Amino acid sequence: MLRTHTCGELNLAHVNEDVVLCGWVQRIRDKGGMIWLDLRDRYGLTQLLFEEGKTPSEVLQAARTLGREFVIEAKGKVIERVAKNDKIQTGSIEIRITGITILNPAKLPPFLIEDETDGGDDIRMKYRYLDLRRNTVREKLQLRHQVARHTRAYLDDLNFIEVETPVLIKSTPEGARDFVVPSRMNPGEFYALPQSPQTFKQLLMVAGFDRYYQIVKCFRDEDLRADRQPEFTQIDCEMSFVTQEDILNTFEGLIRNLFRKVKGIELPEVPRMTYADAMRLYGSDKPDIRFDMKFTELKGEDQDLTSGSNFGVFDEAELVVGVCAPGCATYTRKQMDELTDWVKRPQIGAKGLIYVRYNADGSIKSSVDKFYSEEILRTWAEAFDAKPGDLLLILSGQADKARKQLNEVRLEMGSRLGFRNPDVYHVLWVLDFPLLEYGEAEDRWFAMHHPFTSPKPEDIPLLATDLGKVRANAYDMVINGVEVGGGSVRIFERDLQQQMFGILGFSPEEAQEQFGFLMNAFEFGAPPHAGIAFGFDRLCSLFGGVDSIRDFIAFPKNNSGRDVMIDSPSIISDGQLKELSIRVENRV
Structure with a gap:
């Protein structure tokens, strides 16, 4: 083995040990009389120290010829760092270098090989072997x-x-x-x-x-x-x-x-959950159950809470179904128009979106007030088990299509409300x-x-x-x-x-x-x-x-x-x- 240790394992227990490390030059900070170099391998990062008067002059001179991503072998003694870095595993030590060997020089890479890189997807895909050097990848x-x-x-x-x-x-x-x-x-x-x-x-x-x-x-x-x-x-x-x-x-x-x-x-x-229940309650055979917002049918096989008001959109629909978005009654007209435009996109394909605001003061307003009385709207709110401050979002049409569209609305609202935390698993x-x-x-x-x-x-x-x-x-x-x-x-x-x-x-x-x-x-x-x-x-x-x-x-x-x-x-x-x-x- 060319190396005695990796760049991720040294700590205070190794102080005064002579070590040999191998890896890639991550970055160099030349302050004149002192040079610090971060050496990287897949195990971590170790800081190397070159100091005038303590580092052989030829080694100091060689250090000044190094560039990013040069492959080197570095020999030295482990010492305790004065300014410790608790963000890396080896942050309590550094290596006072006594010798380096350039194993292979490197061209300047086309993007920064850092956790936060300046390389876009295309360039990183083209140089994937460089992208793989980054910690995050x-x-x-x-x-x-x-x-x-x-x-x-x-x-x-x-x-x-x-x-x-x-x-x-x-x-x-x-x-x-x-x-x-x-x-x-x-x-x-x-x-x-x-x-x-x-x-x-x-x-x-x-x-x-x-x-x-x-x-x-x-x-x-x-x-x-x-x-x-x-x-x-x-x-x-x-x-x-x-x-x-x-x-x-x-x-x-x-x-x-x-x-x-x-x-x-x-x-x-x-x-x-059965497939039938998944489609009925979520409109999807792969429901996200990190949050509730189950479907409520206002018109379907079992009940019809929409007929008798001459609202053709609902009267002609096979299914009228919606979700209750908690705490969203304060959505402005502009926000509702934006959400309506969102469901009309070709990817969703809905013709429109009906909404009912159950305001915090107990009043109820909707986009279909001229067709439905407040009394009927309250029966809808009860069916949804809505609370003051909630917003009902309702779609209608052919049953399977309406359910699939409402599934997209449910997921979108779940994201907007912060219910789809990737660190929570259901x-x-x-x-x-x-x-x-x-x-x-x-x-x-x-x-x-x-x-x-x-x-x-x-x-x-x-x-x-x-x-x-x-x-x-x-x-x-x-x-x-x-x-x-x-x-x-x-x-x-x-x-x-x-x-x-x-x-x-x-x-x-x-x-x-x-x-x-x-x-x-x-x-x-x-x-x-x-x-x-x-x-x-x-x-x-x-x-x-x-x-x-x-x-x-x-x-x-x-x-x-x-x-x-x-x-x-x-x-x-x-x-x-x-x-x-x-x-x-x-x-x-």
Whole structure:
């Protein structure tokens, strides 16, 4: 080892010791007779001292040739600092230098390698290897490492076995778009990169590996956003001879263990909510339950508190629904106009917003006063369980659309009111999803999760009579309004799997061609099995208290799916294309 210690471990106990440190020059302060230099490695920062009369002249001269990010070896003695710095781990000591060696000089970096940098996203992505030197970025990857380490330890203790599954697999028509890889040895044929190891982990259950896991790379050719990358990582798990309850208990235990080990937080028992209740009360299958503001229906299947006043907007609506924003009755007309414009944006798509102010003095005013009396407005306030000072925000229209729009309003108000603190964590299981959803454009049914999800046993007869009412034996874990994991009890009988493929529009021949290997395996003694997968990058970003998963990936892609550091994807040569039997027309 070139060094005796790292730049993050020395303290007063090491005073008078001779040490050798290696690292990068963070900054230099030359005061003439004295030079201070901050040396950095991934463990921390140590101050080096060069002093005329005490430091050899040639060493002092060499120090004055150093620049930012030079890689050096420094020898010296640990001394106590006169002016201590309690903001860094080594702030009570410094090193009086007796010798330095420049291991590698460095060009001036294109941005400051500091916690507060002057580099924008694009330049830092291009020089990602420099960005990774910054504490704030490095700490995110260290957190990622801790999550992975404690995940493996927890699952290992429960006799799970980590098994690698193939990366070059078969393309399937269900789900997101595949990334495909041409086969040179099989001209005109292609592999696909896995969107998940789903069928392989089910085959491992058939093989008798009753507890499998893998922290695995997956690939989806999708449009990108802050919480999505073309390649991402899952904690992928499967178990045999279990029920849904066993899965929920095992992996609630995993999440609680991770919060305890990584964040030092003891989570309470995780509550459960059905999909139907989540949509009815929050308009979302991944509700943020850090705050209340549940939906209240003024007009719906069970009641109508809006009719008889000739207000066409409500009379023609299938659903009139709203939320109570506590303490917001003081919102000005300008604030209400701004909020109304906000809900009219294309991203939300509402035609307007009705509001009712329940003023602190007990009076009630609304944007529909000419249609509804104060007496009726008070019945609305009672339905919302509103208190003086609260503001009712109401939308109307087609039921599913109005609920989705109101979910956005609820989240926006939760943010404005400070209810969505990233350092507060509320975890939720959402259960009993619909098995299928109907695609109007395609005029057929699709699997809401995937084709291998089992219906709830009591709903299997409905597969022949009412597909829309069949519930899936499926479950999602939601943290702070973000879906971090999902899974299901699997189909493990050939006949039921064949029936499911038929419902999804596969002919028997197409099902055999695409998934015959799995259905054939079911005929050789497939056990009952179930599983779950957690979005590893997304889980890390939640632990780190940020929205973007990009910060927790060492070398991420940008929003166009490009790696600007290595300039990928890129054009390949005509010779390579010919070797792969690929012809590209109109190539520039």
